[in-house]
Amino acid sequence: MKKWVIILTAVILYFTPLRFVSAKEQPMQVHFIDVGQADCILIQTPQNKNILIDAGDMRSGPKIIQYLKSHGVMTLDALIATHPHHDHIGSMPDIIYNFKVKAFYMPNLTNNTRSYNLLRQAIKDEQIMVFNARAGNKIEVEPKVSIDIIGPLAGRYETMNDYSYVLKLIHGKNTFLLMADAGEQSETALLTKGINVKADIIKIGHHGASTGSTLPFLKKVNPDAAVISVGRHNPWGYPKRAVINRLKYLKIPTYRTDLLGNIVAISDGRSIRFTYEETKRTDPSSIYFDRMNIIKKVNTGK
Template identity: 50%
Template sequence: MKKIIISAIFVAMLVCLSDIHDAKAAWFEPMKIHFLDVGRADCMFVQMPNGENILVDGGDEHDAARIIEFLQGLGVKTIDLVIATHPHHDHIGSMDEVLETFSVKKIYMPNLPYDTSFYHDLFKVINKKKIPVERAVAGTSFRFGFSAKAELLAPGASYYKYINDYSAVLKITHGNNKFLLMADSGVAAERELLRSHQDLQADVIKVGHHGANTGTTMKFLKAVSAKTAIISCGSQNPNAYPSNVVLGRLAQLNMTVYRTDQLGVITAISNGRSIRFKTNGF
C-alpha cells in the first residue's frame, strides 16, 4: 500500500513538473504577427507561442496565391482561428481560396450578411468544409497557452450606419506586449470603444482603414498611446491612403510608422517583454 502511495506521489510530481516546464517553454517562445503585403487590403497571420495561430482577414480578390504561399512557407497546415473582420472585398476577397487550401477549425465574423460574390464564395467553402461560424462580438476572448490571449473589443452594437464600423477589433496580448488591430473601424467605432471603458492601451496599433482619414482620431490615438503604427496600404491607389492628415497625427505623437507599401511584409516579434520588427527589405 505504502509503495502504491509513493508511486502515485512520484507520478503526480512528474505531471506537475512537466506542466511547469510547458508553461515556461510557452512563455519564452516568441509570438509573431505577420502583416502581409496585400496592397490596399488586409491580411495578418499570428503565430502564437503555444503553436496555435490566427488568420485575420484574407486580402483582396487577387491575393490568394501570395497568402497561401506565405502560409505554406511557414509550414502552416491548420488555421486554428480565422477572423473575417467585415465583409468588404479587400478583407475577404481571397479568404475562400485560403480556407479551401488549409484545414480551418473555426471562423468568427460580425453578424452582417452581405450580398456580394465574395461573400457567397466564402460561404460556399464554409458550408462545403463545415467550418463552424461564430459571431464576432465585443467581449469574446481566446487563450493561447500560458502567456498569450486575444480579445474582441468590437463590434459592441448590432447596428452601425457604415459597414466599416462593424469591424471586429482584435487586441492581442503576449506577456507585457499589446497589439491592437483596428480593421477598417471609423470614427463611430472609435467613439464606441472610448465609451466602452475597455483597456485600449497597446504598444502597436494596426491603423484603421488603411490609414484613411475616416478614423484614427487624435483622441483615440492618445487613448491607445501606442509607440508604433502599422499601415496596410498599396502604393498606387485612387483613394490616396494613407491620408496625410492621419500621417500628420502619427508624426505629432512621435510614433514609428511601418507601411506595407514601403516595406513589404512586416513581422512583429514579441518575446513577452519587448517587440522587434522584421521586414522584407532588411
C-alpha cells in the same frame, strides 16, 4: 553491433543541446502580409498555433497560400474575418480550400456580394465551424496568448467598416490593437464606454483613411508603433496625409506595407521588435521573407 551503439550515442549527444535550446520559449510573430490595398495578418504563437485575420482581396490567394506554406502553416487554429468586405475576405475561400481551418470567427453581418457568397459557399463545402463572436468575448489561444474582441460595441453605425471587429491581441505584457477598418464612430463608442484601448502596437484602421485614427483615440491608445496595411498608388490616396500628420505629431513610428512589403512584429512577451522586407522600395517584385532585417527594437516602456 558495437558500431550501432556508437552511432546511437552520437545521436543522443547531438540532440541533447538542441532539445535544451528548444525548451526556451519561442516568440510570437505577427505578420502583416503585404496584400496591396487590403488586410491580412498571420499570428504564429509560441506554442505553434496559427491564426489568420482577414485574407486580402480576391487576387491575394496565391501570395497568401505561398506565404503561409513557407512559414510552415498547414492548419489554421482560427480564421477571423473582421467584416465582410472584399479586401478582407476576398481570398478566404482559397484559404479554406487549401488549409484545415479549426474555427472560423466573423461578426453576425451579411453582405450580398460575390466575395461574401463565395465565402459562405466555402464554409459550407468544408463544413467549417462558425462562431459569431461579439465584443466582450475572448479567444483563449494558449496560456500567454489571447484575443479580446473589444469592438464593435452595440450601436448603430453608418458604414459597415465601423462594424469591423476591433481586436486586442495580448501576449504576456504586450498588446496589439487591430482596428481592421473601424473608423471614428467605432473609436468614439470605445472611448465613451471607457474601454481600455491602450496598446503597444496599433494596426491603423481602414488603411489609413481619414475616417478614423482620430487624435483623441490615438492619444488613448498611446502606442509605441503603428502599422498601416495599404496598397501602393491606391486610388483613394491612403494613407491620408491627415492621419500621417497625427502619427508624426504623436511621434509614433509607422510601418507601411506599401513602402516596406511584409512587416513582422516579433514579441517575446515583454518587448517587440520589427522586421520588414527592406528591398521593396528598390525592387517591388521581391516578396521574399528571408531578406528581412531586424531594424528596430520598440521600447514598450515596461
